[in-house]
Amino acid sequence: MKKIEAIIQPFKLDEVKEALIAIGIDGMTVIEVRGHGRQKGHKEIYRGQEYTVDLLPKVKLELVVPDSRADEVIQTLAAAARTGKIGDGKIFVSEVAEAIRIRNDDRGEAAL
């Protein structure tokens, strides 16, 4: 099993979600996060007082999928989240040792 963590532009969430559902991925966790990569922050001015905001709002998706589907999911996700501009985000993939369905104690890929 692979865990796929994708940090994407918040306004791309709906598109990504729909693309994933379309290929049959029916579980995901979404978190509102803040951060930045190479994309630098922006300037905000409040009554003449200037602030540089370098941690920008992003959305982080987490999903765990069977090894066999990982590539397909990553490609779908990246295609849906891509605008081609700096700040589109990143995808991280890692191994998952075990998955447990709390309701009935299913283990491994059966729990996904």
Added chain:
Amino acid sequence: MNRLPILTGILFLLPGMALADAGARIAELEQAVAAAQMSADNAWMLVSSALVLMMTGPGLALFYGGLVRRKNVLGTMMHSFILMAVATVLWAVIGYSLAFGGGGRLVGNFDHLLLDGVGTDASGGIPALTFMVFQLMFAIITPALISGAFAERMKFSAMLLFTVLWSFVVYYPMAHMVWGGGGLLNAFENGPIPCFDFAGGTVVHISSGVSALVCALYIGKRHGFPSEAMKPHNLVISVIGACLLWVGWFGFNAGSALSAGAGASTAFVATHFGAAAATLGWVLVEWIRDGKPSMLGAITGAVAGLVGITPAAGFVTPMAALVIGFLAGVVCYWMVAVVKHKLGYDDSLDAFGVHGVGGTVGAVLTGVFATKAVADPPEGWAGLGLVDGNAFQVVNQTLGALLTWVLAALATFLILKICDALVGVRVDSEQETQGLDLAMHGEEAYNFES
């Protein structure tokens, strides 16, 4: 039971039918007309009183509450809300008497202690009770305005003590001098420095704004100012607050006509026009200088305009109101966005930059634009302001503003010294970092887990 109304009707009809004397009948009608007029005025004044209270809660509480960081929003709102209680009780016991009792030059007397003699008697046009409660709403919002300067770092106990003492030393004397019988600055009562202050440019805005500056200087900067970002935590509630202030200000200014007559219309229109022009003034300068027109700029400009038009509202034409508002918006922007940063003091929510500066601009411009075209001059005066040929009124207005500056600054400094000695004015740095909501009040505004 059912016979009672019939009996009452007969009782009323009988004398009427028996009246042969036309004079008595006319007197009766005159009395009825006066009663009807009193009722009309009273209705407007009660609505105005409610509108002015709405300016403090929720208006100012939301406006200020949105501007602070999320850990201080309740503490900031509490500053406004608690004054709705504290200033009211003080006013009932002694404040009203010290502001409006007797005919002294500087301060009232003890004639109306515990509201003695303040009842339903309407010989002044509206019931004395209505006048008392309308004026009370001003005594609530004025000290609440100051809280913008010491937001996010003042001890609650010190804030209470400060505002009580401040009401005695600054507010009650100011209200008396400008609006009270025989007051030093009251142009309509032969005051030696005759000023026009329709709804509180000096009494409310200069006094609170200058006191705010002294508070900001005395208490010092917030921990981390200005290197740490201290962005408003929720501008949406600030916008709602500003809109409530704008609407409430109709009661504040048009209510200050103390009747529902044409004077109220003059003030109502001037108030609205002043706010509109100031919004445009602020946004325009901001757009040119900072590159973008901001929502925060628009609402701050509106409040600056409302402040600026306050002393002038009942004395100026709608076109003059546009000019006063626009200038107030531009000057307050310059003060808040340029001068404040150069001087480096931390007037956290710009109580001085908006109320002190806007109030002063308004006070002086009232001397320019006040005109007999819309308001009656004091007895024996040929006109009101510069536009009526009375250039010296600009000097009078400036002197009145200056006197308010001096009184507010000195008194605030002394009161802060006293508060510091008795309870300490500033929270310790640990409490400041934690935020006033938790440190002072034991609660949080936004609870994730509930």
